[in-house]
Amino acid sequence: MAKKKKSKTAKRVGFVLLTLFLIGLTTTAICIGAFVVYLNTVVMPEADLDINSLSMKFNSIIYYTDNNGQERVLQKLASQENREWVDRDHIPENLSNAFVAIEDQRFYEHSGVDWKRTAGAALNWVLPIGSGYGGSTITQQLVKNMTDNDEYSVKRKITEIMRALTLEKKVGDKDTILELYMNIIYFGKNAYGVQTAAKTYFDKPVSELDLAECALIAGLTKNPAAYNPFKYPENAKERQEVVLAEMKNQGYISESEYTQAVSEQLAYQESTASGQGKGPYSYFTDMVITDVINDLQERQGFSESYARTLVTSGGLSIYATVDMDVQHTMETVYENNSNFPDISEDGTRPESAMIVLDPTNGQIRGVVGGRGEKTDSLVLNRATQTKRSPGSSIKPLSTYAPAIDQGLITPYSVVTDMPVFNNDGSAWPRNENRRYKGQTTIMDGVAASTNTVAVQVLKMLTPQSGFNFLTDKLGFTTLETDDVNYAPMALGALTHGATVREMAQGYTALANYGNFSKAISYTKVVDANGETILSNEENKPTQVFEHPESTPYYVNDLLTNVVEDGTGRLARISGIDVAGKTGTTTDNKDRWFAGYTPYYVGVTWFGYDARYGLPDLSPNPAVEAWSAVMNRLHEDKPNKRFNQPAEGEFVEARYCLDSGLAPDSACRGDVRGSRVATGWFYKDDVPQEECSMHRWRYSGRALLDLTRLFPLSVEVEDEYYCYEGRNDAIGEGQRVSSPNGHYRPRIVRKPKPKTSTTPTTPTPPTTPTTPTTPTTPTTPTTPTTPSTGDGGMVATTNTQELLEQIYVWWEQMVS
Template sequence: MSEEQNSRLYNENNDYGERDYAPRKPGKKKKRKESGGHVGRRILQVLGTLLLVGLCTGAILCCFAAVYIKTVIIPEAGAVDLSQFAVGENSVMYYMDQDTGNYRELVTLAAEENAEWVNYEDIPEDLINATVAIEDRRFWEHNGVDWKRTAAAILYMFTGQDIQGGSTITQQLIKNLTQYDDVTVKRKVIEIFRALQFDKDYTKETTLEWYLNFIWLGDRCRGVGAAAMNYFGKPVQELTLAECASLISITNNPTIYGPYSDAVFTNSETGEQKTARDKNKERQELVLWSMLDQGYITQEEYDEAVAQELVFDRAAGESTPSTIYSWYEEQVISDVKDDLKAQYGYSDEAVSLLLTRGGLSIYTCVDPDVQAQVEQIYSDRTNLDYTSSSGQQLQSAITVIDNETGNLVGIAGRVGEKTGNLWMNFATDSKRQPGSSIKPLSVYAPAFEMGLISPISVLDDYPHEVMGGRPWPVNVDGRYRGLVTVRQALSNSYNTVSVRVLADLVTPENSFNFVEEHFHLDLEDGVEIGGQMKSDIGVAPLSMGGLTYGVNTRDMAEAFAVFPNGGLYQKSRTYTKVTREVDGVETVLLENQPESEAVLKSETAYYVNSILREVVTRVNTSGNFDSGMAIAGKTGTTDDKYDRWFVGYTPYYTAAVWVGFEQNERVPASGNPALKMWTLVMSGVHEGLEDRKFSEPAGLTTVTYCLDSGLLATDYCRMDPRGDRTARGTVFQGDAPTEFCTSHTAETTVTVCLDCPILDGNGEETGLYHLAGEFCPEESRQEVSLLGYQREDVGGASAEDAKYFLGVTQEAGPCTVHTTAQPDPDLPFDPNQPWDPSDPWNPNTNPLDPTGQGGGGAADPGQEDPDAPQGGETEDPSGTDPIINPETGRPYGY
């Protein structure tokens, strides 16, 4: 055979095209080829081995899969019980009439979605066929799972594409009913098991009925019943084939295909623009083609439906009026939704429909009088009429809690008339920095609880450390007062003392745990933000309220209500229970039992109440409502003035108020606008209520203590240059001091001259005096007890009490006014003038002649000199020279 023939033969039997063929060249003799049978046996051995390995591996994997399915998938893939989602009647909220104790209707819910249940027999056949044709063409044949589509979805996964597709109408319904919709393999497997069971439990007709009543069709429409009225202005039973295809097209993506969507789509290549109605028409024709292709309609029906003009009930983008819920009603809806999802695993869609058409009875905790007062103040924009430089209007939120029950009885999420639903609710949806309002919770309550301080304890209002090259922290007014009591520090919100208590006594770790466990505020223990780690476990966040995320008014009201409740924490409620009538029997779906916990000693609560009452007295909250009502509270302001707070309470109610802008800007209002809003609401809420006081636990005692040491006062404490430094304080017996003051003692007591004040650098009197000297007259002398306190310098900062330290007066030295002996007005001569014996007739130099008449002798010749030496003569024999007293340098008697 020639080389050309060999090459041709090769190409005729080769699928891969032409290639050069070269005949074997002569060379070494090749080994004899193995027989075909031997090669076959080797191949079979290899294949057998591979098959055995595969079978073993598959068996192992199957075992693992079986165990996983049994222990993980099946327990989570429990059957879906449609009876839990029974729909039909409207849901109603009720409130308790405080006068009668009976429940009255508050509002009938339409929720944020429109829904109208349509039974299967009332759904047009064209709509059912359109749904099956475009969503699940083998719906009537499969057992809840379309294995062909599922296999395709698995292929997508193994080729690196998204895990998508493959879901049947049954699976989509289950996903809508439950909240288990993670895009994971586990979710798909659970969904498959649930769908298989669901298809066994329910008919195909039931599945379609529920699916078409549950699908989201945009523009606040849940289900085809509401959507038909919304888009075409007619019951779903009256829809034409064209309208059925248009309606079911929306569910793919209401933003793209919704007739009322104002979205516009531009072709990047041609620049052509299409509206959502254009896109709806395109998809409608796809649905109609699918129906034609699958034999649901004829060509004539298809052509007629495509040609029909779609007439919608409203213009694109036009909104419809809806029920406007109060802030309280919206909060109830939100709380019930969360609890239904948590307890039953319902999806948002299922809960929304249940609230709308589930026939629920929701028993709320609202106090209509309180809520009416809240709405009256918060709907009036003139009560907080401030606008920022960028044009934002100042906002505020309030939460009011009944101390006795722990119920949330009033709430407002914004200022101004509420004209819509689902607005940003600053009372519960937004977290803001609390500033100093957190101090009672994070600093003083734990310190009191741990027995580290009492209200009469004394700490230094002075910087704690140098930070950024400057003394830190600073107080709002930029002053440092020095030694102050805890009562003064908290009531005046001194940052310095707050930092000292937390950093040196409580510790940040203990404070963080205390706030979370006792007051149930959700703090952050560590998170990365912008490449930096942030945490609330720190001195600055906990002592001055600069938290990672912040708090809301509901959190703060719940926390502060612990104090008037004597240390009892109660989780606030907006409803007590949710029921539904099933077969004539009222069934309880949610039982919202009160949750309470003793988190503070009553002694701690008493201390905080007594101090925070002084805050209110200082800021004069409407003269304590012009009555004897006990009121306590704490203000809060952030360093940047973005957030203003007042959280206050009476024996009846606790209310937390926040004021600020939606986008952070400096609050321009003078004073504290949060306090103003609090007073406007609470003064009305308490109108007509009997005056009450906070409770006092047993074991209180009153002591007289020193304001500069916190210890038992002594007489030295009353000798302070500033005046009497003693005070009467009420503490519990275990906190009463047992030692005497160490700031004012005999060692710190000195005599000063009141005629010689100590001057400052400007020549102004400081209120202190130089030490008295030997020549200072008695009437100018005064004993004072100075402060024996050693303060370590921090960044060169000065405190106002530093000038009263003992060392300051000692350094100033003795009196500079009285440097020589002063004349005695009762003496007839100047004691500073030396006696001149040579001039006996001068009364200034001759004390024996005070009359100036000349001669010697005593002033009263008939009286003996009592100071003359006994048994000796008082003058020399000549009778002219007096005898001199060697101690005074003067004649005896003078």
């Protein structure tokens, strides 16, 4: 019996163990499978740095194309970081061996990852019982420096391991890996790479370093600040001896070499080398460098420091879009202070910036980021880096163009120039001149830059639609969700503002008949091996309008009128069509002009860096600068007009200036004179509905049957010609008032002549007049109705008109 019990117990234990084993095996398989999926879906897509074709051995060169189609050198670049590339042939063997000895002693044995060190580092991370050494190989450190990924996480470490394995496999040469590492690693005191480190600490090229100096340089990378030999010579010396000891223990140097190197007195000496001795880069070169660095980070996943090194020292060929004639013209204008107002605030003068680009492809032809002669490279470029409120210059982009495209308005639509909202007891918005005209066409509202008109239109469009058009169609990236409101979208009061470049980019859609192009400063970037690593050659225009057959032509008419009869008159160019929009911010700190011709789009900003307010300046200095540049650029160009719509697509039609509808006879009989005008309409937009706003009020004269209400007391100029009639009131609150009351024809009674039997000399009137000639006495046979008076009407015996005049007399008496 006992044996049977033991046998059953053994079977049960075995069954349990087998079950646990199978569960563990299954769990392990699931975990491995999950890890493999994680590697394939999360880690591996980020593992390829694609640097096999990259080299950082040569200066990069920016090219441009001249007027004959020949490529010319615009600028040879030198690194703005303190970095110089050096080939491994010029790096002492002792320095290479020192790095391997202290950083990665099995460097030539592993394939990018030292699994023994990695396991040790992982164990030490879980159970901190070891010495605290790291597990990163030289290859892993190179990856880390190329990506600037310092995230402390398992994912980062796994990604780093996979990138190191991939990099070693693609490069296939350990010496190349080590060469890259020694040229990119940081050594403190803004010294990148061994060449710069040698000059920084010993004032000599790396090729001249001896063993002791090589060991010191190799030891700095662990903690450049703590081992800075100028500040902490004892720490630096101690670290140097650790490196030398590792080199001796691993057989790179002999005992005697070790002893001699340890006993050597190191002579630290900061670099006395002068600067590059070259003139500053142009604003265009600055822009190209910044654009390429940003695109390498965004498209290739490079770190900022690696991308900058690649641009300045990677042997790249960069093909710029600059037109040197345009660039030189802009620089000439902006270096001449007489082209700008002579004003200042606390000794600081206002600045200005401008971009000119080709609207057909978005290629930037010229840029200036400030006034005066440029004195340094890679300085603030106000055209590409400064965000300022664009004021009314954004209205065509955010409000008028999308509203036209959605069929909400035409240039001949009419809205009321009066406040739209009660903003905590204040009527909003206000116009710059603090006046409200009343019924206003979109054409006139845009020409005069009337704020209320823009807000009325945006109310129809909605701020969200305006925001979506800017961000989804025109490539604006500086906007925030707080900008989905009336002040930002209708008046340009953006949270952060917009750059001159963004504005110019947006205007390409207007200048190129709805075809939007992203603004670019280069067409392509080719590496040292002839491979294209960045390209903008596919930067094709995209149509942003739903109705390109009509919207662009309407917009052109609106903005051409701004230059012909509105706030942009100074921008006119003889023989060349010009369209544009001025901009002034509410706080008067920024002045803009965004304009275009059949040849170029140009956008100009003027204001203080420190946000001082500008005095009243007339004309707008942004328009002045724009005109100074653009007139020069068009001097040798043939006269040219904007494209016209296809024949039959647009037709002339009449409309009422107060309603925008088809006019009737009462529109022509307005007390102010005829209110009928002719517009150029798309064939489907010709007004069909007849005006119901004008009504005959007095004999032969019409007024506006228009009652406008607002919560606050508001004066509107054309209210003088309005009366409360049959039409429904618009708005809520009290009736708006007129500065001069309401129109009333004044009736003047004709005095009865006195009866006289003999001629008499007339008595002089109370006011000086020319004496009348003697009259023959007559006796009137019937009473006469009043004759014509100021603003009155011709008297008549018609019963209806008599009743009408009696009513007028009664109203005048009551008032």
